[in-house]
Amino acid sequence: MPELPEVETVLRGITPHVIGQEITDIVVRRPALRWPIPQHLSPILCGEKITAIVRRGKYLIFQFKPGSLILHLGMSGRLCVMPEIIPHQKHDHVDICLSNNTCLRFTDPRRFGALLWTPDDPNHHHLIASIGPEPLSTLFNTAYFLKKTRKRSAPIKTFIMDSKVVAGVGNIYAAEALFLAGIKPQKAAGKLSLTECETLVAAIKKVLRHAIKKGGTTLKDYVNANGAPGYFRIELKVYGRGGEPCVQCGVLLVESRMGQRSTVYCGVCQR
DNA sequence: AGTGCGGCCTGTCCGC
DNA sequence: TGCGGACAGGCCGCAC
Numbered sequence: 001m002p003e004l005p006e007v008e009t010v011l012r013g014i015t016p017h018v019i020g021q022e023i024t025d026i027v028v029r030r031p032a033l034r035w036p037i038p039q040h041l042s043p044i045l046c047g048e049k050i051t052a053i054v055r056r057g058k059y060l061i062f063q064f065k066p067g068s069l070i071l072h073l074g075m076s077g078r079l080c081v082m083p084e085i086i087p088h089q090k091h092d093h094v095d096i097c098l099s100n101n102t103c104l105r106f107t108d109p110r111r112f113g114a115l116l117w118t119p120d121d122p123n124h125h126h127l128i129a130s131i132g133p134e135p136l137s138t139l140f141n142t143a144y145f146l147k148k149t150r151k152r153s154a155p156i157k158t159f160i161m162d163s164k165v166v167a168g169v170g171n172i173y174a175a176e177a178l179f180l181a182g183i184k185p186q187k188a189a190g191k192l193s194l195t196e197c198e199t200l201v202a203a204i205k206k207v208l209r210h211a212i213k214k215g216g217t218t219l220k221d222y223v224n225a226n227g228a229p230g231y232f233r234i235e236l237k238v239y240g241r242g243g244e245p246c247v248q249c250g251v252l253l254v255e256s257r258m259g260q261r262s263t264v265y266c267g268v269c270q271r
Numbered sequence: 272a273g274t275g276c277g278g279c280c281t282g283t284c285c286g287c
Numbered sequence: 288t289g290c291g292g293a294c295a296g297g298c299c300g301c302a303c
Contacts, residue, residue: 074296075281076280110281111280152274154275158275163299260295
């Protein structure tokens with residue numbers, strides 16, 4: 001599933017191919033995603049150029065003079081630049097057609113994704129406005145995190161997956177960051193010491209940076225004929241490894257559920 | 272206000 | 288082989 005590093009990789013992959021391109025058509029074949037895709041996009045955007053693409057958390061924001069498209073890949077979404085003559089397949093819901101006869105094709109089998117339009121500053125859109133700081137920005141730091149966690153009883157794993165606290169930390173990287181920081185996922189956020197806050201903030205940044213670096217080296221081809229590239233997988237130390245030995249101490253990793261999410265951790269290395 | 276859960280989806284895997 | 292059911296999960300929006 002696309003996590004923040006994958007979304008960042010998509011952004012970097014497609015940007016050089018679509019910036020400055022003029023929209024020639026927007027084909028919406030299946031509007032029923034998480035929210036209905038607006039049907040009137042083509043008349044608004046035809047002839048307009050994509051001026052910039054930015055990422056906020058796991059949202060990609062395509063900016064035009066009249067407004068912005070806000071895109072979320074959800075669980076199974078993919079975005080790829082390809083020649084528009086390539087026949088579309090079952091889950092290819094949207095084509096954003098460009099003047100060089102390529103298109104940005106949005107594919108999403110599970111349809112948890114979203115494509116929305118706003119004529120206003122996208123940062124004021126309700127989905128974007130409430131998002132916390134970018135994890136890789138200096139706004140996300142020990143002082144901020146310490147303050148945010150105080151008096152909070154929610155488990156730290158749930159807490160760091162809250163997009164209001166920090167943008168775009170999903171289940172996989174939450175588990176990996178907590179392992180790296182040596183903190184048990186169930187620990188109440190408010191019980192973290194200053195040092196633990198510092199360690200966890202650093203760990204979140206580290207796992208995300210590492211994954212983005214991996215994505216940059218493993219996925220270069222965002223322009224191809226057969227559709228989207230597969231999502232990359234960094235070597236995960238805990239996620240998906242329940243019952244297997246801890247890479248640090250050899251004790252079998254514990255798999256439990258927090259909310260509806262599978263949670264894997266080491267009962268020895270994480271306290 | 273903070274917390275936790277329901278619901279949206281479909282491909283994949285498992286057991287019968 | 289075919290089928291049903293469990294599972295995967297981001298994240299909004301609601302209920303307590």
